[in-house]
Structures are given as C-alpha cells and as structure tokens.
Amino acid sequence: MSEVILISKNNVEVPISREAASVSPVLRSMLSSPFIEQQQNKIELKDIESHVLQKVAEYLEYHQKYIKVSENEDIPDFEVPTEMSLELLLVADYLNI
C-alpha cells in the first residue's frame, strides 16, 4: 500500500495511505493528475495546523477502514475534541470530505 505524505503549516509530515487520501476528492484529484504533487508524492497543505491535519488524516483512515463495514457491526465512534471542531470543519470544507 503506497503512502502519501501530507505536509502541514509547520512542515510536519503526516503520512497517509493513498486509499485513505482518495476519500477526499480534492486529494484524489491531486494525486491522479500529473501535477507536481503526484510526482513528488507530497501534498503541501500549508494553511492547516499540524494537529488538525493529524486529526484529518486519522479521520480519513478511519473512514477508509469502516466504509465497507455493514451497518450492523459495531463501529467505534470517532472522537473529535470540541476545541478543534471549527478548524476541522473548515478543513473538511476545503478538502471536500
């Protein structure tokens, strides 16, 4: 499973699987078209704080993991710290998640 590296505001690198990244149409487009991002396998998201980006990556992996699981099975809740929620929403809008 190939990995992609997301880079946050403070140059913190957040690795994420390509499949998980593709949950966001924006990230998917970046990776499927022959832009710089695809060649370098790195996506710079300089507007996003590292802890927020971390959380986003977590969510993407979480989503990727449970998307195929049927409703009947237990899906653990995804914890979102309240103070981060506004920032997360903005990022979600940006990445079209």
Place this chain on the structure above:
Amino acid sequence: MFKIQIRSPGGLGDKRAPSFGDSWEVLKNAMWMIYDGRVSELSFEVLFNVVYTLTLRKQGAELYEKIGRFFEEKLHELKISAFETSSTNVLSTLLQVWDKHCESLRLISDITMYLDKVYCKENRRQLIYDMGLEKFRDIILKASKGEVHSQMGKEINNARLGSETVDFQALKSLIAMMETLTDISDTYYLTEFEPSLLQDTRDFYRNFITNYTGEAISYPKEVQVLLDKEREVDAKFLNQDIMIKLSTVVEGILISDNIQFVTEQVVSELLRKDLHSDLRLMFSLSRAPQDKKRLWKQCSQYISGEGMSITGDLTLKKRTQAAVKWTSELIDMKKKYELVLRDIADDDSIDIKAVNEAFAVILSHNGKRNADFLATYLDSLLRSSAAEDLTKLQMEEAIAMFKLLRDKDVFEKLYLQQLSKRLLQQRSPIKLEKHLVNRMKEEVGGSFTLKPEGMFRDISVSQVNNTRFHQSYQVPYAYDMSVLTWTCWPFQQTSNEKQIILPAALEGLKLDYENYYMKTYSGRVLTWAYHLGSLDIGFQFKKSYHIITMPIYAAIIFMLFENHEELTTQDMSDLTNIPENELIRNLLTLAIAPKTRLLKKQPMSKKVLPSDKFRINHSFSSPTTKVKVLAVLSKSESETQATSNNDSPTAEILGERRQCVEAAIVRVLKRNQKLYSDQLFEKVRESVTSRFQLDPGTFHKSVDRLVEREYMQRDPDDSSFYHYLP
C-alpha cells in the same frame, strides 16, 4: 459529507491574500500551461487554494466569467491553428483538438472543484467542465458542422461499399464525442448528427434501389447481404441503439418503401418458381407488420390467380371427370401452399388465413360452377369403391374447401340432388354419407344439414317398413319402397300427374303397399314418384339372357310389350298415361341410346314422333348379364344444364336467397326494433354468410320489398334508418 457550511471571514490560511487580478493571473497562466501540456510544473494545491480563496471572497461569479472567456479565447486560437493551417483530414484534426480540450478541461475542472461546489451549485450555473464542453461545441464543432457531417457520411458510405481504409476508431471517437456533448435537452449526436446520418443512409440505399438491376428472385438474398454488411459496418463504430435505428431505416428503404416491387415482382416470382427458401427469407426480412401483411396478401393473390388458372378442363367429355380433375388439382395446390406458407409463418394463424382467403376467392370466382364441381367431386368420392379411410381423408380435404365456399346454397342444391340419387339407388356407403354430413354440421352448423338428416331418417324408416311389408304380405318380387318426406328431398311434387296406368303385377304391389302403409301410419298421403324408381327385369333375348335395370317409366313401357307386338308412341301414351316428356325421354333411352337399344324404332331416326312404331329388339346383346339402362337427358334438360354451366346462380337459387335475406332482415329488425341501414346490412350478412355471400343489391331490393309490404318502415327524417313494424 457535511452539509453545513460555516464560513469564517477568511477561511483557511492567509488573511492578506493577493488581489483578484494577481490571483487570476496565476490561474490563467496555469491554464495556458495545462493546454500546453506542462502540467508537471504546476502545483495543484497552490491553484486549488487560489480558487478556494477567490470563491470564499465572493468573487466566484467573476472568476466563473473569466474562466468562460478564457475557454473561448483558447478554443478560437486552437481552431485557427488546427483547422485553418493544417490541410489534413478535418475529422482527425477535430479529434485531436477534442482530445486536447478534454484532457485540459478535466484538469482545470479538478482545480476549480471548490468553485463548482460552492458557487456553481448554489447559483445553478453549469459546472466548469460542462461549460467547457459547451464552448467546444459552439466554437469548434458547430463551426465545422457541415464539413464534419459530410465527411463522416462519406466515410460511412465508403465503409458500406467495402473500402478498407475507413478509420472506424476515429468514427467511433467522433460519435462518442457527439454523445458526450449536450445540445438543447439531448445530446449533440441526437439533435444534430443523427438526422444527417439517417438521411445519408436513406440516400445511400435509395440509390441502391434505383440502380437495382438484378433479378427479382435474387432480391431477398441481396437485401440480406446488404443488411448484414450494414450491421457489420455499424458494429464497428456505433452502439446497439443506433444500430437498431439504422437497421430499421435500411429495412424501411429496402422493403417498406419498395413494397410494390417486393410484392408484385419478388414474391410472385418466387412463388412461380417455387423458390420457397428465398420466399421465407423475404418474409423474415420484412419485419414491419404492415409489410408482412402486404406479403401475405400478395401470396394470397398469387395463389388465387394460380387457382383460377386451373380452369375446369371442359374438353373432357364428362362433367364428372372435369369436376374431379379440377377439384383434385385444387386440393393438391392447397396442400402445397399450406405446406409452403406454414413453413414460412411463425404464427400458424396467418398462413392458413392467406391460403384460405386465396381459396375462398378461387372458389367464388366461377360462381356456380365451382360449387357444382365440388359437389360432383364429393359425389364421385362417395360412389367410388376406394377404401373407407382413404375416402374419409379425401373427404376431409373437400370439406376444407367446402368451408371456404361462399355460395354454399349453390353447393347445397346439387349436393342434395346427388345425395338423394345416391341414397335411392344405394350407390354409396351410408356410413360415409353420415360421416360427411356430420362433418359439414361441425363446420357450418345444423341448419345446413337438416335436409340430409331427414333423408337419412326416411331411408332407414323405409328399410324397416320394407322388411315388415315383406313379412306380412305375399310379395312376388324383391321390392324396396322408400317413403320420403317431401320437404327434405330436392324433388318436385308429382301429385298433379295423371294417374299412371301400371302393369297388373306392379299395380297389385302398389295397392298392397299403400294398404300396409295406411295401416301403419294413418292420415298420411302417399304420392308415388315413379320417376325416381328403378326396376330389374329379366328377359330372354335371342342370343342371351339379361337382367336389365331400368327406370320405372322405361320398365312400364318395356312391359307393355308383354301383350303387344308393336306400339306407336301415341299408343303407349294412351296405355300408360306417362307424361309426354318422360315418355319421349324413356323411348329415346330404350330405342336410340347405343348401348341399351332394347326397342327397335320405325322409322330409325334421332327424334321420337307420336306416329313412330316400336317393337322389342330381340337381337339385343351385351357382354354382361346385368345391363343398366341410364336415362338420357332430354334435349331441353341438357340445354338448361349447358347454359347454367358457367353463369352465376340460377333463378331458383336467387329466389331462395331473396327469401332467406328477407327473413333475416325481418328477424334482425324485430330483435333490434330500429337500425341504420349499414348496421342492418352487416347483421343480415352475418346471418346468411354460412350459405352465401350477401351483395348490397339483393339486400336493398329486399328492403324495398319489405317496406312496400309494410314489414318495416323508413324513418321520415332519415331514409337510411329503419323501424320494425309489428
């Protein structure tokens, strides 16, 4: 996906973003680079961010317009560089531009994803991608429409002609492009190209038809080849739906529009030459229901034409032979075509209908004669001594024809006459007769068979009576008497005849029987119908002994010579009271017919005059002991037969029809009280159809007569509306 959208004033990132102009420059340059194929130098994220920022700053509308204008500019430029400078094929250039545009458009629309999501959807604008396609359509495709369409049409026609150089891949891509582009509410393909494609196709095949010089009989195969070829070509660049449309168009041109040629020449010719597999092909190619109908109709017409060309062979001396020959030829033909057409039809009901229609036409074609022939055919079947099973089989075929016969009353007339003869002369197995009648009853209903059934009853009752009579009286001769209910039998009543003077032996017998009969059934009147009977007389001629079967009248005459050596015609008339025409007829039989010359006539001539003298011809001889004397037809009778040969139903039958129609009209009107003329006609036609075909002339005359006789009246306001008068 989150539905809620919360916008903080600046959104993500830098609060002091660059001005719109600067941002647009960045984007514009990037788009140029995309079209130039330098995507790898660009950062998606940077561009995406620019769009994001501009959109968030409520500059989406402006951005949208600018992008639109950019497409226009770019496409105009591409158009000039591609179409106006290159001399290569228009189609391949178009495809190149299209591919480039699509590729770039895809990338651009990825970058502007946020604009699509936030601005376009909320303001109900087209997505960037769709807008880009539309610009392409308007600027590139529509501008070169005429040329593109005609080029494609040319390519396709080349392919139809079997050219090897056709680039199907290109055609396929072009069609795909046209299907991607929308126009008005449908795809560009549907609104713009398809009509032109269909028109080209039509022209191509019309051209083929106009120049068709092949033989009619090879047409089905040619069409098959063309259709196969068309499908083969189409399959290379078109999808299933369009292929079906095209096939329909081609079939329409080759068959529906050419139906006259197909039916009048192809189908007829194929039938004439018995090319049944090609005929089947022609049918399977003609898929439209109305075409199929035409084909069936043509078959039907052809068959009836052929059937009518089987004219009864009038050179044959005997009518019976002609009738038998005609009928069996017709039956064979019917079998043949039933086989052929059943093979063709996928649905049994139609084929039989076509054959049946044809034969109904054939059978009513010669009016009375064909009905007579059919009856005569049955007559000869029943008289033949063939095995019962075979006869039944042949009878079945004849009944099938009978079913189709329209003038059943004509048939009935002759059938009853012949049936009565067969029954009285015991010339046919009664079992088969009953079988035939039962079959007819099944086919056309009971009213038709009332009389035959009555006849059968009379015959069997008479047989019982004969046995009883023989038991209770001393009867010197073998003697069969049939008592007939006169309404059932097709004979004229004989009651107004003068009392015939019988020879003593017969007179005694007659009185005995009358006696017997009156005892058994009192209150009935017996009338003797001598002209129907026959008698066996044994006589020793000079050379040999013969048992002679002859009609009663002839026998009476013959027996006169027991007591007389020589008699004139006048003498005989006085001695017997036989009506003059019968007397002359029987004398002709006995004295002139070559094989049964039992009497000598003086002078020898072909005419019988009152003064002619007769005596027994003792030198008569015959190779067999049993001799049958057949009554010759008197001149006047044979003349009426001759004239009635080929004409329409005789006056007698017309009279019966008139009564039948009048009765039906009154019946129908009584039930309905009031009806319009055409409704009445329809109902009456239905009710008499099992007997004959009602023609409007007869109908109207009958109506007029009934109005005159006040069975019904015309409505005072509407002369085509009738009321029943109780």
